[in-house]
Amino acid sequence: MxxxxxxxxxxxxxxxxxxxxxxxxxxxxxxxxxxRKPIPTDWTRFGQLYGELKSKNISGRDFMRRMDMSANTFYRRVREYEIRHGIIEQTSA
Missing domain, CATH: 1.20.5 (Single alpha-helices involved in coiled-coils or other helix-helix interfaces)
Known part of the structure; x- marks a missing residue:
């Protein structure tokens, strides 16, 4: 039944x-x-914080807090930013 x-x-x-x-x-x-509408991003501020992140002055968590974005959005935006600016990191594999 x-x-x-x-x-x-x-x-x-x-x-x-x-x-x-x-x-x-x-x-x-x-x-x-x-x-869904995309989450707006201030690319000028993002670029400044990206520079600080890469020079290890701030952590990823600090970056996310300052930009008020979730981890998924953060990693997606970093990938977009690197593609736009031709930044390709070496991978050790």
Whole structure:
């Protein structure tokens, strides 16, 4: 009896996800669904702090606190900054 309820619950969940996926596709086609807005970044201040970070005057945590960003955003922005400015670090592998 319990397996029947579990199967019905799973079927309902799959139908819900399918309807949601279809709704998002329709909204995208109409230009209404654009996703999450990007977090704004002050690139001037970022560049100054990046210099301090690379000269080991501040830690990554201090950098994140001063820029008020999460760790994931920090690492993503560092990667973007390095690509923009052609900074490629040597990897020892």
């Amino acid at each position: 319990l397996t029947v309820f579990a199967a019905l619950s799973q079927l309902k969940r799959e139908q819900l996800k399918q309807r949601q996926r279809e709704g998002i596709e329709i909204a995208k086609a109409q230009g209404k669904y654009t996703g």
